[in-house]
Amino acid sequence: MREYVTDDIIYALATPWAQSALAVIRVSGEGCKALLATRFSRPKSLKEAGNATLVHGYLQDEAGKKIDEVVAAVYTEGHGYTLEEALEFSCHGSLAVIKEILSLFSQLGMRSAEGGEFTFRAFLHGRLDLTQAEAVQELVVSQSERSRALALGRLEGSLKERISSLKQQLMQIMAAVEVQLDYAEDELDEFVFPRTQLVDLIAQLHHLSETYQVGKLYKSGARIVLAGSTNAGKSSLFNLLLKQERSIVSPINGTTRDYIEADLSIEGIPIRLYDTAGLRESSDSVEREGIKRTERLIGQADLVVFLVDSTLMGHVPEEDERTLVVYNKSDLAKPPKGKLAISAQSGEGVDRLLHEISTRLTSGFSVSADELLIIESERQYQLLNASEEALGRALALVDEDIPLDITAVELGEALDNLGQLTGEVTPSDILETIFSGFCVGK
Numbered sequence: 293m294r295e296y297v298t299d300d301i302i303y304a305l306a307t308p309w310a311q312s313a314l315a316v317i318r319v320s321g322e323g324c325k326a327l328l329a330t331r332f333s334r335p336k337s338l339k340e341a342g343n344a345t346l347v348h349g350y351l352q353d354e355a356g357k358k359i360d361e362v363v364a365a366v367y368t369e370g371h372g373y374t375l376e377e378a379l380e381f382s383c384h385g386s387l388a389v390i391k392e393i394l395s396l397f398s399q400l401g402m403r404s405a406e407g408g409e410f411t412f413r414a415f416l417h418g419r420l421d422l423t424q425a426e427a428v429q430e431l432v433v434s435q436s437e438r439s440r441a442l443a444l445g446r447l448e449g450s451l452k453e454r455i456s457s458l459k460q461q462l463m464q465i466m467a468a469v470e471v472q473l474d475y476a477e478d479e480l481d482e483f484v485f486p487r488t489q490l491v492d493l494i495a496q497l498h499h500l501s502e503t504y505q506v507g508k509l510y511k512s513g514a515r516i517v518l519a520g521s522t523n524a525g526k527s528s529l530f531n532l533l534l535k536q537e538r539s540i541v542s543p544i545n546g547t548t549r550d551y552i553e554a555d556l557s558i559e560g561i562p563i564r565l566y567d568t569a570g571l572r573e574s575s576d577s578v579e580r581e582g583i584k585r586t587e588r589l590i591g592q593a594d595l596v597v598f599l600v601d602s603t604l605m606g607h608v609p610e611e612d613e614r615t616l617v618v619y620n621k622s623d624l625a626k627p628p629k630g631k632l633a634i635s636a637q638s639g640e641g642v643d644r645l646l647h648e649i650s651t652r653l654t655s656g657f658s659v660s661a662d663e664l665l666i667i668e669s670e671r672q673y674q675l676l677n678a679s680e681e682a683l684g685r686a687l688a689l690v691d692e693d694i695p696l697d698i699t700a701v702e703l704g705e706a707l708d709n710l711g712q713l714t715g716e717v718t719p720s721d722i723l724e725t726i727f728s729g730f731c732v733g734k
């Protein structure tokens with residue numbers, strides 16, 4: 293993998309490659325103001341502009357031909373997102389304009405940025421630690437109100453602060469051990485290992501790493517399959533949830549053949565929802581293939597919403613943690629008492645169903661889904677686990693009265709893992725992997 297060079301001038305389109313009202317092209321690196329002043333209609337204004345100022349003018353080519361009328365936002369060194377001297381050009385969002393400006397920038401000898409390179413520089417110059425840098429991308433890709441709010445919290449440093457507190461506690465334990473190792477035993481009062489603190493620290497680490505279950509759900513979402521006999525109302529419910537007539541609804545049994553999928557969000561959880569072919573014995577080979585696919589989807593689902601037609605009842609499967617039985621057509625027939633009932637026609641009971649779905653998906657978590665600090669990065673999860681495991685080993689060593697210097701090694705490893713989390717001791721190839729997953733221009 294290519295190492296990021298960090299002392300040159302980089303540029304990138306920060307908005308989509310598409311026609312729009314405005315487009316933003318950002319530039320970062322020492323000397324970018326003076327360099328771009330050579331292609332700006334008001335070179336002196338740009339060169340001398342102070343931090344956080346806007347300069348209006350034209351970008352023009354070497355021959356002085358105007359490319360576009362733009363507004364340049366100016367950041368001086370020590371300011372702005374990257375903490376480097378930087379510029380942002382807001383131009384007209386035409387593909388022709390964007391192409392010409394990018395080609396102008398390339399001719400000037402600046403380098404087109406790799407994914408995540410602006411954020412990498414922000415990290416390098418200390419604006420963000422690694423948990424905050426990861427939160428930037430998590431914020432960019434967040435799709436629900438909740439994952440947005442959680443990512444913003446991490447960007448503001450909620451996770452960084454929590455890790456810092458955990459590190460502080462660990463270092464206190466390590467300091468006590470060091471004192472004991474550094475001085476001969478007879479110089480000290482009898483040493484008591486701070487066992488309670490260590491046990492407590494392990495519990496805190498465990499709690500934080502367990503929030504990944506929730507984070508993963510809000511980030512990657514869940515697959516929900518609507519299943520049931522033909523005519524139970526699966527397609528009607530599918531359309532109702534999507535607020536759109538996506539799937540064909542008809543009183544004919546076996547209307548849906550191939551499954552249909554769509555995305556929605558239920559109480560902040562991203563959901564991929566499947567409408568499937570109704571289950572019944574069929575002599576039609578096409579329908580049988582559809583039913584086979586339904587069965588395959590059921591096998592892969594995080595949750596199966598099994599619809600039962602209350603007017604017919606028919607086959608009702610066992611409820612389990614992956615299967616939610618729902619009685620439809622409550623407007624026509626009374627469903628059994630105490631069971632979840634809806635009318636996909638009138639919408640009655642659907643809010644309760646949505647809430648039940650969200651409860652099901654978050655049940656079994658050892659931390660509350662309402663937790664304010666939640667991690668969603670697998671990297672962070674693994675480092676927290678590694679740290680927790682090292683502390684677990686340290687505790688076992690203490691309890692077996694093994695010499696303290698061996699315990700100290702485990703404590704050191706736990707600290708090292710926390711350091712990798714925030715990026716103090718993260719090898720450069722790992723950093724590259726993290727940042728290269730970001731959007732270009734971020």
Ligand SMILES: Nc1nc2c(c(=O)[nH]1)N(C=O)[C@@H](CNc1ccc(C(=O)N[C@@H](CCC(=O)O)C(=O)O)cc1)CN2
Pocket residue numbers: 365367370371372373380
């Ligand atoms: N135009 C623009 N919008 C953006 C960004 C950006 O880089 N440019 N961001 C990035 O992707 C995010 C915001 N991040 C930023 C962080 C710090 C500063 C900044 O200039 N900080 C000032 C101090 C500000 C203050 O005092 O409140 C500084 O360092 O002097 C700017 C943007 C989202 N919106």
Ligand SMILES: Nc1nc2c(ncn2[C@@H]2O[C@H](COP(=O)(O)OP(=O)(O)OP(=O)(O)O)[C@@H](O)[C@H]2O)c(=O)[nH]1
Pocket residue numbers: 521522523524525526527528529540541542543544545546547548549568569570571620621622623624634635636637638
């Ligand atoms: N009265 C009433 N009719 C409903 C309700 N839900 C669905 N229906 C009707 O039941 C019939 C079957 O509905 P669909 O949504 O096509 O059923 P399905 O489960 O997708 O059926 P297949 O695709 O054949 O498996 C249609 O005529 C719907 O209008 C309901 O809650 N109340």
Ligand SMILES: [Mg+2]
Pocket residue numbers: 526527528539540541547548567568570
């Ligand atoms: Mg259907």
